Amino acid sequence: MTGAHPAEQMIADVVIIGGGSAGSLLAARLSANPARRVLLIEAGEEPSDPDIWTPSAWPALQGRAYDWDYLTEPQAGTYGRVHHWARGRLIGGSSCLHAMGYMRGHPEDYQAWVDATGDARWSWESLLPVFDAIEDRPDGSGPMPIYMPDEEVSPLTRAFIETGVSLGLSRLPNHNDGRMVGVTPNSLNIRDGRRVTVAEAWLTPEVRARENLRIVTEIRVHRLVMDGNRAHRIEAIGPHGPIGISADEIVLSAGALESPALLMRSGIGPEDVLKAASVDCRIDMPGIGRNLQDHLLGAGNLYATRKHLPASRLQHSESMAYMRAGEFTATGRPEIVVGCGVAPIVSEWLLAPEAGTAYSFLFGVTHPTSRGSLSLSGPNLDDRLIIDPAYLQTEHDRAMFRSALEAARTIGHADGLAEWRDRELAPGPLGSRAEIDEFIAKAVITHHHPSGTCRMGKDDDAVVDPNLRLKSLDNLHVVDASVIPSLTAGPIHAAVLAIAETFARTMTAGD
Ligand SMILES: Cc1cc2nc3c(=O)[nH]c(=O)nc-3n(C[C@H](O)[C@H](O)[C@H](O)COP(=O)(O)OP(=O)(O)OC[C@H]3O[C@@H](n4cnc5c(N)ncnc54)[C@H](O)[C@@H]3O)c2cc1C
Incomplete structure (x- = not known):
């Protein structure tokens, strides 16, 4: 009221x-x-918007009247881009x-x-x-x-999980028993769909x-x-x-x-x-x-499909594989993540192919060391917030991101995904470290965790x-x-x- x-x-x-x-x-x-x-x-x-309760509609809620829809300052670490930050109002x-x-x-x-x-x-x-x-x-x-959607995940997600296991990742029952390094479908705040x-x-x-x-x-x-x-x-x-x-x-x-x-x-x-x-x-x-912090996700390491990919019945990013950098079999506290996106999820720098024809493996860093800040532009309620997450400002974060992209591509190119993969659409051949960093700077989007x-x-x-x-x-x-x-x-x-x-x-x- x-x-x-x-x-x-x-x-x-x-x-x-x-x-x-x-x-x-x-x-x-x-x-x-x-x-x-x-x-x-x-x-x-x-x-009151009915779409709020439809899990697959979540990306479409951004920008509606009940999203504060903040904008960051242009980010030197992400190719000068301004990022939209959704927040529920x-x-x-x-x-x-x-x-x-x-x-x-x-x-x-x-x-x-x-x-x-x-x-x-x-x-x-x-x-x-x-x-x-x-x-x-x-x-x-x-x-x-806390819903564990074992049966409902996409066949692509099943192949992603099996491929991760074939490369040495543990098959976890969920992400919540303290182990976290390994691969499993994501647990979801969903009941009865x-x-x-x-x-x-x-x-x-x-x-x-x-x-x-x-x-x-x-x-x-x-x-x-x-x-x-x-x-x-x-x-x-x-x-x-x-x-x-x-x-x-x-x-x-x-x-x-x-x-x-x-x-x-x-x-x-x-x-x-x-x-x-x-x-x-x-x-x-x-x-x-x-001390402003946020997770980023690289979107995307993009693949064209060999056959039609049915839409996700859940929320598109159905499984996150957490791991140590550079080693699929290592355990401990995670350093990087690769996510299975059952859709062509891309930043504004890449052209999204038609739904059903492509998928993205998202990649990210679990404990970034870049620290940003938030300040006011003026004393009034409607004065803009100055939001500077200082994305990718440390060599730690850039190095971990290169490692995360490599892990995504290792999974993406593995035999276990041959049934789904026609070819890699992005990034394609990358030579120097500078080229890799530029691709990452253009591909990252917020994981929404300020x-x-x-x-x-x-x-x-x-x-x-x-x-x-x-x-x-x-x-x-x-x-x-x-x-x-x-x-x-x-x-x-x-x-x-x-x-x-x-x-x-x-x-x-x-x-
Ligand atoms: C698009 C998106 C996807 C995400 N995905 C996930 C996910 O899958 N899993 C996950 O774990 N986390 C996810 N998160 C993050 C998670 O939702 C947030 O971290 C969490 O909800 C933050 O809770 P909070 O209570 O800090 O703030 P909020 O839930 O944002 O609450 C703050 C409230 O304060 C109100 N408010 C603000 N200013 C005023 C004021 N001056 N006067 C009165 N009211 C005010 C706002 O309107 C809002 O309702 C996502 C977030 C977004 C936006």
């Missing part, structure tokens, strides 16, 4: 800003105690737009979080019960379906009926107003004008781009960045907006502490993809949900 009158002063014990993946889960978990009044504020509307947030792949990550990914925070709650072992409470699968007890958003999983009709939970939509928070060490007032804009909100506790879950932007608009951020954006600096926090812009940590520059409390205020927590200190190996949605559930456990411990 919208229902907020401009003159209305909303009050709650906990205000959650942003009804996306983290915010939807939190609204349900924190309102389980009837004594806690919870207000969830979302800039977008309730989702509705209840359920980016879980309404995402590709539904569910991967917890590798245990060492979480050890890196423990090293960053000094807090064992973020270890793989500590998070296992948290994942169990999130996941609906035979031995999990949570609301989010339909996407399940975080809002549907957690904000059920019973939860929405709670008297102590209020969900307001089409209200965009402009900034926080501070009084000493507390944010005591939230200034927002609704369809009918400005709205004032007060809360004891504020949870910022506006995502990896809007959470740091909202803090900056409130005067909390790096002094030089705020000054350049004409915002008065109230609290100098140099870490806000820094994160890290309010990272948790024990060091002085970290933005939130291991409890996710903003270090400079007593009553504000950031709970979303922005607190991730370093990327997990695969897609990050499982990690975002684990962050939200862990925070909910801490906050409700005394209930």
